[in-house]
Amino acid sequence: MAKLLVYTEVSQGKLVSIGLEILSRAAQLGEAEAILLGSAPDDAVQTLGNYGAKTVYRCADPIFDQHLAAPAVKVIEDLISQQKPDAVLFGTTYAGRDIASALSARLDSGALTDVGELEIEDGSFVATIPALGASYQNTATITNAGTKLMLVRPKAFEARAVGGSARVEDVPAPSGADLQRVLVTNSVVEKAEGPQLEEANVVVSGGRGLKSAEHFQMVRDLAELMGGAVGATRAIVDAGWVPYSLQVGQTGKSVKPSIYIALGISGAIQHLAGMKGSNTIIAVNTDPDAPIFKNADFGVVGDVFKVVPQLIEEIKKRKGSA
Amino acid sequence: MARHLLTRPVEWLFVNIAVCAKCVPISAVTIEIDPTTKRVKREGVSHELDPAAASAVEEALRLVEAHGGEVTVVTMGMPNAVDEIRKALAMGAERGVLISDPALAGSDTLGTAKALAAAIKKGQYDMVICATESTDTYSGLVPGQLAELLGVAALTFAKKVKVEGSKAVVRRQTDFGYQVVEAELPVLITVSSGINEPRYPSLKGIMGAKRKEIATYSAADVGLSPDQVGESGAREKVLTVGKPPTRAQGTVVTDEGDGGVKIADFLASLKVL
Ligand SMILES: Cc1cc2nc3c(=O)[nH]c(=O)nc-3n(C[C@H](O)[C@H](O)[C@H](O)COP(=O)(O)OP(=O)(O)OC[C@H]3O[C@@H](n4cnc5c(N)ncnc54)[C@H](O)[C@@H]3O)c2cc1C
Ligand SMILES: Nc1ncnc2c1ncn2[C@@H]1O[C@H](COP(=O)(O)O)[C@@H](O)[C@H]1O
Numbered sequence: 193m194a195k196l197l198v199y200t201e202v203s204q205g206k207l208v209s210i211g212l213e214i215l216s217r218a219a220q221l222g223e224a225e226a227i228l229l230g231s232a233p234d235d236a237v238q239t240l241g242n243y244g245a246k247t248v249y250r251c252a253d254p255i256f257d258q259h260l261a262a263p264a265v266k267v268i269e270d271l272i273s274q275q276k277p278d279a280v281l282f283g284t285t286y287a288g289r290d291i292a293s294a295l296s297a298r299l300d301s302g303a304l305t306d307v308g309e310l311e312i313e314d315g316s317f318v319a320t321i322p323a324l325g326a327s328y329q330n331t332a333t334i335t336n337a338g339t340k341l342m343l344v345r346p347k348a349f350e351a352r353a354v355g356g357s358a359r360v361e362d363v364p365a366p367s368g369a370d371l372q373r374v375l376v377t378n379s380v381v382e383k384a385e386g387p388q389l390e391e392a393n394v395v396v397s398g399g400r401g402l403k404s405a406e407h408f409q410m411v412r413d414l415a416e417l418m419g420g421a422v423g424a425t426r427a428i429v430d431a432g433w434v435p436y437s438l439q440v441g442q443t444g445k446s447v448k449p450s451i452y453i454a455l456g457i458s459g460a461i462q463h464l465a466g467m468k469g470s471n472t473i474i475a476v477n478t479d480p481d482a483p484i485f486k487n488a489d490f491g492v493v494g495d496v497f498k499v500v501p502q503l504i505e506e507i508k509k510r511k512g513s514a
Numbered sequence: 515m516a517r518h519l520l521t522r523p524v525e526w527l528f529v530n531i532a533v534c535a536k537c538v539p540i541s542a543v544t545i546e547i548d549p550t551t552k553r554v555k556r557e558g559v560s561h562e563l564d565p566a567a568a569s570a571v572e573e574a575l576r577l578v579e580a581h582g583g584e585v586t587v588v589t590m591g592m593p594n595a596v597d598e599i600r601k602a603l604a605m606g607a608e609r610g611v612l613i614s615d616p617a618l619a620g621s622d623t624l625g626t627a628k629a630l631a632a633a634i635k636k637g638q639y640d641m642v643i644c645a646t647e648s649t650d651t652y653s654g655l656v657p658g659q660l661a662e663l664l665g666v667a668a669l670t671f672a673k674k675v676k677v678e679g680s681k682a683v684v685r686r687q688t689d690f691g692y693q694v695v696e697a698e699l700p701v702l703i704t705v706s707s708g709i710n711e712p713r714y715p716s717l718k719g720i721m722g723a724k725r726k727e728i729a730t731y732s733a734a735d736v737g738l739s740p741d742q743v744g745e746s747g748a749r750e751k752v753l754t755v756g757k758p759p760t761r762a763q764g765t766v767v768t769d770e771g772d773g774g775v776k777i778a779d780f781l782a783s784l785k786v787l
Binding site: 203208261290292296301305318322323324327328329332374380382394418435437450468472487491493501504505 | 622754
C-alpha cells in the first residue's frame with residue numbers, strides 16, 4: 193500500500209483546512225500520515241486521526257514558529273530518509289511552497305504544484321493540474337525514483353472525517369545555526385470581518401468596476417445582508433483598496449460557496465481559477481462581452497452603481513416582509 | 515555566491531543584486547500548449563518581460579538607488595529573450611546574463627533553477643530577487659529551489675523590502691495579514707505582485723541600454739550536463755494535455771432599471787431569499 197505523508201499546517205492556532213482535505217484524499221489512496229510541527233491546538237492529533245492519519249509525526253519545538261521553512265525542511269528530509277514514503281503532500285500555501293521547493297532541490301526530486309486531482313495508476317502518481325489559469329487541464333507525473341513531492345490546490349478535495357485515531361511519533365527538534373537564518377520578528381493579523389472567505393456559503397466579490405476603494409462598501413453591505421464573506425480581484429488588491437487576504441483566484445484563495453456574486457469583475461482566467469467551482473455564480477458587469485458572463489448562471493449587463501443598491505433595497509424589503 | 519557585506523570596507527556598503535527575470539508570451543496573446551511537445555508555445559509568439567519580473571527589477575533598482583550597488587538581470591530563455599534583457603537594462607539594470615541553449619528546452623522547474631543557479635554562481639551577489647511566480651507557468655517553485663541550490667536563506671512573498679546594515683528585512687504576505695522576517699545577507703527574496711509600480715524606461719535609458727553588456731552562456735558554459743537540465747533531465751512529465759469541463763451557459767439579461775429586482779427574484783428561486 194502506498195504511504196503518503198501530509199504536511200498539516202497550523203495557522204492562527206488552528207489546523208488549516210487544506211491539510212485535512214489532503215489527508216482525506218491520502219487516506220483513500222493508501223496509508224496516510226501527518227507531519228505536525230510547532231505550536232498546535234490541543235486536539236490536533238485527535239483531529240488528524242479523525243481525518244484519516246494513522247500516524248502523526250510531532251515536534252512542538254518553538255523553532256518552527258520562530259523561523260521560516262528551514263527547520264521544517266530538515267525534519268521532513270529526515271523523515272523521508274527514515275520512512276521512505278511514496279509521496280509527501282503539501283498545500284499550495286506560503287509555507288507549503290517554501291518547504292516543498294527547498295526539498296525538491298535538496299533531494300534532486302521533481303515537484304508538482306497546483307494538483308487538483310490525484311490518482312495512483314500502475315504504481316505511479318497521476319496528478320490532474322489546471323494549467324495556464326485553468327484554461328487547460330493536464331495530467332502529469334514525477335519520474336525520479338524515491339519520494340515524490342506534490343502541492344495540492346486548496347478545495348481540490350473534500351475534508352472527510354472518518355473517525356479514526358492516530359498514533360503519535362515524537363520527532364526530535366532539529367538544530368543548527370543555518371536552520372535559524374530567517375527570523376520571524378513580528379506577525380500581524382489584519383482583521384477580517386464576517387465569516388471566513390473559504391468557509392462562507394455566500395461570497396460577494398468586487399473588482400475594478402467599482403471604480404474606487406470607498407465603493408467597496410457596497411460589496412460589504414450586500415455580503416453582510418446575505419450573511420456572506422467578501423472577496424476581491426487581484427486588480428483591486430494590488431491597487432490597495434482591500435487587503436490581500438480577500439483575493440480570490442489562482443494566486444489568492446479558492447472558494448466554493450453555494451452562491452458567488454461577482455460585481456464589476458471581468459472574469460480573467462486567473463480569477464475564475466479560484467471561484468469556478470462555486471455552485472451558482474451571479475455577475476453584474478457593464479460589458480456584455482465580459483468573460484465572467486460565460487461562467488455565470490445569472491448575469492445582469494448593467495452598472496453596479498444602479499443594480500447593487502437596488503438589489504440591497506430589494507433584499508431588505510423582502511426580508512422585512514417575510 | 516557573495517562577498518559578505520561585513521567583510522567589506524565600510525565605504526563599500528552597497529548591494530549587488532541579481533534579478534531573475536523571465537521572458538513570457540505577452541499578456542494580450544492567449545497562451546497555448548503545444549500538444550506534441552506538451553510545453554507552452556514560445557516559437558513565433560510575441561513576448562515581453564514578465565510583468566512580475568519587471569516588479570522584481572524595479573525593487574532591485576530602488577535598493578541600489580538607496581544603498582549603491584549594481585543590478586544584473588539573469589534570464590534563461592530563447593535567444594530573442596535579449597529583447598527583454600534590454601528592456602530591464604533600459605530601466606536601469608547594469609548588465610544582463612542570458613542562458614540560452616537548445617539543450618535547455620523542456621526543462622522542468624528544478625532544471626530551470628539549476629541553470630539560473632549556475633549562472634548566478636559565476637558572479638558575486640549579495641541578493642537575488644525573483645517574482646513569487648512567473649506569469650505564464652506560475653509554478654512558484656523556482657525561487658525556493660534556487661535559494662537551496664545557492665545555499666542562501668529565502669525571504670518569500672515580500673510586500674516590502676529593506677536593507678538594514680548587513681540584514682535584509684522583509685514584510686512577508688501571509689494568509690492572515692503579514693509577518694516581518696529578516697536574515698543576514700546574502701539572501702534570495704521573492705516579491706509579490708503589486709509591491710511597486712515598475713518604471714518606464716526613459717529615452718536616455720533606452721539609448722544607454724544599447725551599450726550595456728549582455729553575457730550569453732550555453733548550458734556547457736555554466737557547467738551543466740544534459741542529465742540535469744532540458745527534457746532529458748526533467749523529473750516532471752506532462753502525460754496528457756486537455757481542456758477543463760465548461761460550465762453550462764446561464765441566463766444573461768440587460769438591466770432595464772430592474773436589474774437588482776431580477777437578481778433578487780433569481781435568489782428567491784434558489785430559496786435563499
Ligand atoms: C500570474 C497571475 C496571477 C493572477 N492571480 C489572480 C488572482 O488570484 N485573482 C484575481 O482576481 N486576478 C489574478 N490575476 C489578475 C487577472 O489577470 C486580472 O487582471 C484581474 O482578475 C482583473 O481584475 P478585475 O476583474 O477587477 O479588473 P478588470 O479586468 O479591469 O475588470 C473590471 C470589469 O469591471 C467592469 N465595469 C466597469 N465599470 C463598471 C460598472 N460601473 N458596473 C459594472 N461593471 C463595470 C468592466 O466591464 C470590466 O469587465 C492574476 C494575473 C496573473 C498574470
Ligand atoms: N526562465 C527563467 N529565467 C529567469 N528567471 C526565471 C525563469 N523561470 C523562473 N524564473 C524566476 O522564478 C520566478 C518564479 O517562476 P515560476 O517558478 O515559474 O513561477 C520567476 O518570477 C523568475 O523570477
